[in-house]
Amino acid sequence: MFALFLKKNIKWHGKVSHSFWTFLGHNNYDWSLNEAQIFPLNFQSKKSSCSLMKIFLVCFLACLITTAIGVLILSLVYLGQIGPKTGEDMMDSTVQEKPSQNKAESRFSFMNHLSSSKVFTFEGGAIQWARFREDPKDYSTEAEMRFGTSINKRQSKMTLGTLRIVSQGLRVPHWHFNANEHGYLLQGKAWIGVVDEGGNTVTTYNVTAGQVIFFPKNTLHWVKSVGTEDCLFVLFFTTHDELKTLDVDDAFFGTPEDIASRSLKPEGGVQFIRTFEKPIEDQAVNLPANLKELINNASYDQSANSSVWKYFYDLKGSKEFVFPGGIIQWARYRKNGVGLNENEQIYSESLNQNAETLTLGTLLINSNGLRQPHFHFNAHEMGYVISGCGQIGIVGDEPVPEFSVGIGDVFFFPIGTQHYIKSTCSEDLLMILAFSTGNQLQTLDMDDYFHATSDHILAQLFLKKQKEFKKIPVFTVDQAVNIP
Known part of the structure; x- marks a missing residue:
């Protein structure tokens, strides 16, 4: 390598460059340089060490310059590859990355795998939540x-949870500051207590699977499992x-003992109050x-x-x-009690008289059936899958x-968003649904709004001939839940 450098840089027409050797201080020597021989033929020993040092310094300087140039070129290439992206490059990157992110995460805005969520365990049962946390x-x-x-951002006015109470367990007396409560019993048998304002009326009743309970906001109530199986x-x-x-136990232990004594006036006074010991474990579900x-x-x-x-x-x-593809049952308000029996009218009016109550219903979709695309004018919707499995679509x-949804999953449809539910298992799909209105629910299905829109309007919108829309049939039976 050193020989090639000397040959290319200091040999000129077969002779050593005069200026070069002047620099070295060797004007009187006969040098002959070729690829096979790089040292002088007549070289005086007394100057050999000095000349070699100067040659070494020249070569070292040349190497430094060559290395610096190489590093500079590589740096420029590298910076060109990782430098700031142009607006077009950034747009391409966004187009490629954003959809995949949406596909991976957007469904969780509308679906919660409640059955696999954290279990809050108590001595008498357990609770799981699909809710907002501060x-x-x-x-x-x-x-x-x-x-x-x-659900918080969209002001859904709904939170969902499952409550399991083991046999003889008790969801202790309590009340909710900021919510009415509606419940649907999936299994078991329970005894319910509700204490009205002033404590003058205590309403107690028994519920079995398939029935609904309702507790207005700030109303004290309890739930006791009284069957042989869990509720x-x-x-x-x-x-x-x-x-x-x-x-109630938290309210009691949060009250000064003298105040509790003066309020309850028990036998033994404050000494009796002092016999109460607060358990270490939360007694929300007690046994x-x-x-x-x-x-x-x-x-x-x-x-x-x-x-x-x-x-x-x-x-x-x-x-x-x-319907052709399934069945709906309602626990809801109906104006003037239309279609309700005497007892159901009492419940209907109770819902309507309390602010921010819910409409509940069960929806059974037969295997391969469809709750066709629709939306609600006046309510958000939240549902829980009891049995079967399905496919959900949302346009919003x-x-x-x-x-997909299966047993134990929760889904949410914001007000005004069009949505549909297909049954995709061999067994029927059964769900309990809640709607954020205590008034009469208002809904519009896809087939209804197509039939209600003039053919010439549809033709102009979809760029199809007006006569083509005569192919959409009008059925005498409501197709809200249909089959192929």
Whole structure:
């Protein structure tokens, strides 16, 4: 390498450059340089060490310059590759990355795998939530946070939870500051108590699977599992903020003992109050180990119908609205009580008189059936899958790919968004639905708005000949839930 450098840089027409050797101080030497020989033939020993040093310095300088140039070229190439992107480059990057992100996450704005969410366990049962949390750290997963944020942002006025109470367990007396509560009993048997304003009226009643319970905001109530199997409720609360609840035991232990004594006036006074010991574990769902020692006689009486039906509805035993592809049953308000029996009218009026109540219903879609695309004028919708499996589609303010739901899943449709539900299993798809209105629910199906729109308007919109829209049939039977 060194020989080639000398040959190319200091040899000129077969002779050594005069200026070069002048620089070295060797004008009187005969140098002959070729690829096979790079050292002088007549080189005096006394100057050899000096000459070699100067040659080394020249070569070293040349290497430094060559290396610097190479590094500079490589740096320019590298910077050209990783430098700031142009507007067009950034646009291309956004187009490629954003859809994949939406497809991976957008469904969780409208769906929650409640059955696999965090279980809050108590000695007498368990609770799971699909709800908004004020502190993001309280969410178990990013998917749960996306759902909670979604229902809060859209002011859904709904929170959903499942409550399991083991046999003889008790959801202790409590009330909710910021929500009415609606519940649907999936299994078991429960005894309910509701205390009206002033405590003058205590309404108690028994519920079995398929029936609905209702507790107005700030109304004290309890739920006791009285059957041989566990009770399982699906509960809806009329708030999209974090639910605020106070249990009676927490209220008691939060009260100064002298105030509690003066209020209750027990035998023994404040000394009796001091005998109460606050348990270490949360008693929200309670089942003491010595329950049989504590209770001598338990009565699960039923109040008069006029009181019970304010807080209770026999949804399973109500009228069935039958469609070609399924069945709907309603626990709802109907103006002037149209289509309701005497007891159902009491419940209907109770819903309408309390602010921010919900309409509940069960929707059964036969295998391969479809709840056709529709939207609601006056309510958000939230649902829970009881059995079967399905496919859901939403058309709203953001693109959402069709997604699947199964047992224990929760779904949410914001007001005004068009949505549909297909049954995709061999078994029927059964869901409990809640709508954020205590008034009469207002809904419009796709076939209804196509039939209601003039053919010439549709022709202009879809760029098809007007006569083509005569191919869309009008059925005598409502196709809200249909089959192919």
